[in-house]
Amino acid sequence: MEYRKLGKTGLTISRMGFGGIPIQRIDAEGTRKLLHEMADKGINYIDTARGYTVSEEYLGYAMEGIRDKFVVATKSMARTKEAMAADIETSLRNLRTDHIELYQVHNPSMEQLDQVTGKDGALEALMEAREAGKIGHIGLTCHSVQVFERALELEWVETIMFPYNIVENQGEDLIRKCTEKNVGFIAMKPLAGGAIEDASLALRYICANKNVTVVIPGMAEAGELDENIQACEDEKSLTEEELKKIEDVKKQLGTDFCRRCNYCAPCTVGINIPSVFLFAGYLQRYNLADWAKDRYSTLAVKASACVGCGECEKRCPYHLPIREKLKKCAEDMGE
Ligand code: SF4
Ligand code: SF4
Structure with missing residues (x-):
């Protein structure tokens, strides 16, 4: 396993980490088995979040006795000082530890970032x-x-x-800047939320980019470990055949995949289009129905509110059939 410095944190981490979203599907015992395998195989970076329901708790249980083998990263959607302080305490308790190596502000909007950094904001x-x-x-x-x-x-x-994968490479220039500024870059959504089926190819594509510090495929079974490790360890440049396969994946998903760039905003009736697609994707591709519906319920305007004006589609650089896709999301999410 290749190890890297995680930017200015100075932490030494494995190039392949562990994405803690899918363990919501299994149980604490299954998570324990998985973490012991990971420790044996030298994977030492674990990513979770306050928002991933039982993920922190399962990991806390699973790390008993082997805590020192891992660099743990979690995150919180809290934007105020008070809420963030409370979330940090909850994470420590759930993870059964007195120290979390990396704590992240989870997906703030531009406005929320102002709140996080302002007076009595989460950053304090x-x-x-x-x-x-x-x-x-x-x-x-x-x-x-x-x-x-x-x-x-x-x-x-x-x-x-930030998301980075075969069909979501809109962050490539900024990922390069991370290296220049010594900021650790963590590639999430390596399989584009499950849309890319060939996991090895997807990981090979990401690891071929030297500016990626760590990639965190979500895993729920030990069987997925070996294949993923091999793909991340393989430092050879991409072969002609792989490049061709990558082009095929791009072509296949290119016309039907939301990159969450938000160029389609503002929606006439206030639908947060990329968030609808993101949450619906958790149900459609990951089969995490309860969690997906729970997150979807936080959206002020649901997909069913679309009046079909088509304004968003004129602005989408990928020409997605947004109206049609929203209709499917409304059906799947029930509103
Ligand atoms: S077509 Fe629907 S989603 Fe697009 S801008 Fe109009 S109301 Fe919003
Ligand atoms: S513009 Fe298109 S790709 Fe970008 S967020 Fe909107 S729907 Fe997704």
Whole structure:
């Protein structure tokens, strides 16, 4: 296993990490088995979140006795100081530890980022927790290029997590800037939320980019480990055959895949189009119906509110049939 420094955190981590979303599908015992296998195989980076329901709890149970084998990263959607301080305590309790190596601000919008960094914002709680030794480093995760750009200007941001895969390479220039600024880059959604079926090819594509510090495929079974490790360890450049397959995947998904760039905004009736597609994808591709519906329920305007004006489609650079897709989302999510 190849190891890298995670930007200015100085933490040494394996090039392949573990994405903690899918363990919501299994149980604490299954998670324990998986983590022991990972420890044996030298995978030491674990990503979870306050928002991934039982994920932190299962990981806490699973790490009993082997906690020192892992660098743990979690994240919170809290935007105020008070809420972030409370979430850090909950994470520590769930993860059964007194120290979390990396704590991230989870997917803020531009406005929310102002709140996080403003007076009584979440950043104050993160700084205090770092001072107190409860967390080691502070990072940020996002889905929008605009937030990514802004995060690169913020001194306190030590790591950035952003989607990066065969069909979502809109962050490539910014990922390169992460290296220039010594900010650790964590590639999330390596399989584009499950849309890319060939996991090995997807991981090979990501690891061929030297600016990616770590990639975090979600896994729920030990069987998936070996194949993923092999793909991440393979440092050879992409072969002609692989490049051709990559082009085929791009062609296949290119016309039907939301990159969450948000160029389609503003929707006439206020639908947050990329979020609808994101949450519906958790149900359609990951089979995480309850969690997907729970997150979907937080959206103020649901897909069913679309009046079919078509304004969004004129702005989508990928010419997605947004209206048609929203109709399917409304059916799947029930509203
Ligand atoms: S077609 Fe639907 S989603 Fe698109 S802008 Fe109009 S109302 Fe919004
Ligand atoms: S629907 Fe199109 S414009 Fe809107 S976020 Fe997705 S890819 Fe971007």
